[in-house]
Amino acid sequence: MDRAERNGLGIAIVAHALLLAALSIKLMPSAKIPLKSDPMEVQLVGEIGLQSAAPKSEAPAQSAAREVAKPEESAPPPEPAPPQPAPPKPQPPKPEPKPVPPKPEPKPTPPKPTPPKAEPKPKPEPPRPEPKPTPKPVPPKPAPPKKEAEKPAKEAPEKPSKAKPTPDKAAAPAKAAPDKSAPAKPAPATSPKGEGSKAGKKTSGLTLDDIMKGVKPEKSPGKAQTPQGAKLDARSIAGLASAIAAQVKPCYQIPTGGAGSERIVSVLDLRMGRDGSVSSASVVGHLGVTPDNQPYVQQMDDAAKRAVLRCAPLHLPADLYDVGDGNGWNHIQFKFTPAQMN
C-alpha cells in the first residue's frame, strides 16, 4: 500500500462516513408518509351513478370545513335573499363542523314525522312538506335537516325554492334560527346516528325515515366535498328508488302469478308532480323475464302500476325533484321488484 492508496483509503472512509451520516439524518424523520386524503367510504348501490360522487378535490378531509363555509358565501351572490341566513350558519359549522349534522335529525324527528328532511338534500324539502301538514313545526325542522356536508348542496337547492312562491321566506328565517340553536346544542349530537335512528323510529312508523338515514350523508369526507348536492349520484338514486319502494310497498297486492312471476322486474317510467303525485306510470321494460314466467308479465306490470298509483302522492326529497339536467324524480325510471315488496 503506497502513499496514494493510503490517501485514497482515507478519503473513501471519510466519504462513506459522511454519506452514512447524511442518509441517517435525512431519512430518519421521513419515516411517516402522511395520507394525502382520508379513505373514502364506499357504499354499494345497484345503480351506476349519473354523476361522479367521488371527491373532487385532492385533499378532501382537511379542506372539508373550509369548503362548507365557502359554498355558502359563493351561493349568496346569485341570490341576495339567502345571505342573511348564511352568515349565522357558517359560524357554527366552522367551530364544530361535525356535530352539527347530527343535531338536525333529532330535532326534526320529535316534532314531526315527516322525514323528507333526512334526505340527502333536505333544505328545500322541509319548506314544502311543512306548509301542508303542519305549518308551525316547519321552521324548526328545516333548520335541523341541514347537514354540514350538505350545506353547499342546500344553498343550491334553496335558490329554486325561493324562486317559487311558497315558503321561501319563512324557510329562510326558520333556517337561520334553528342553525343558531343547532350550534349551541352540540352535546346531544355526539352520537348522531344512534339518536337519529331512535328518533325516527319513535316518531313515525314510516320506514322512509329509516331508509333516508342510509341515504343521508355520513360524515365521510367524500360527501363533504361534493357540494353540488343537487346532482343525482348513485347513492341518491338508490335512495330515491328505495324511498319509492318503501312507500309503494303497502299498496302492492301480490298478484296471483305463476312460477317465477315474482322474478319479473318491471321498469316503470314515472312522471311525477312536485307534490309527489304520479301523473303517469308506464312500463318501459322488464328484467328477469324467462320463457316460464312470460305469461305473467302483463299481470305483474299492472300490479306494479296499480301499487304506485294507489300510493301516490309519494314523499320524496324536494331538492331532487328537478335538478336541471334531466335527472331528478320528476321523471324517473323505477325498477319495481316484486321480491322486495313482500
Add this chain to the structure above:
Amino acid sequence: MESISISHQAATLSPIALFLQADIVVKCVMIGLLAASIWTWTIIIAHVIKMRKVAKENDRFERDFWKAEDIEKYHDAYGRSNLPSAKVFAAGVAEWRRSTANPAMDREGTRQRLSTAMGSAVANEVDKLSDRLNILATIGSVGPFVGLFGTVWGIMRSFTDIAATQNTSLGVVAPGIAEALFATALGLFAAIPAVIGYNRLTHGINRMEARLTRFADGFHSTLSRELEFER
C-alpha cells in the same frame, strides 16, 4: 408493545437502523459490502492520483528524451527513474549494452532481443499499473450477487417470522424485507462504482500501454539505426 416497536422501527429508513435490525448473516454481508465499497473507492482514488502523476511525468520524460543529444548520457542521468518510460528505456539500453559488448554480434538477433526486452518492460509496467484493477472487476461482478444473497437470506428470515407469528400484516413483513433489500442496495452501491471505475481505469491503462509501446517502438528503431553503424 412489540408491534409498536416494530412499526416504529419499520418507519425508519436509516441505514444504521436497518443494519442493526438485520440478521447476523445479513449483517456480515452488509459489512463485507461496505468494506468492498470503501476498498473500491480507495483503489479508484489512489489509481487516479497515481495515473495522473505518472502520465504527466512520463510526458516530460519522453519529451526530454527525444531532445537529448546523447542517449548514453541521458541514460546515466535519468535511467534510474521509476517512470514506466524510463524503465522501458533502461531495459532497452541494458540490452543494447550487453549485445554490443560482443564483437561478433548478430544484428538481427540483437534487434529481436531489444524488441523483446523493451516489450517485456512495457508489459511489466502495465502489470504494475493495473495491479489493483482486478479487485475492482471482482467487486463489480460479485457485489450484486453478494447483496442478493443477503436479500434472499433476509427474506427467508422474514418469511420464517411470518410463519412464527402467524401474522401477515405489513407491519410484520415489511421491516424484514426492507432490511433484506438494503443488502442488495449495498451490493449495487459497491458494484456500480467498481464497474464504472474498472472501465475508466482500464481505458486509462490501455492508453498508457499504447504510449509505452509507441515509445518502445521509437526507441527500438533508434537503436536499430544505431546498430547499422556499429562496427
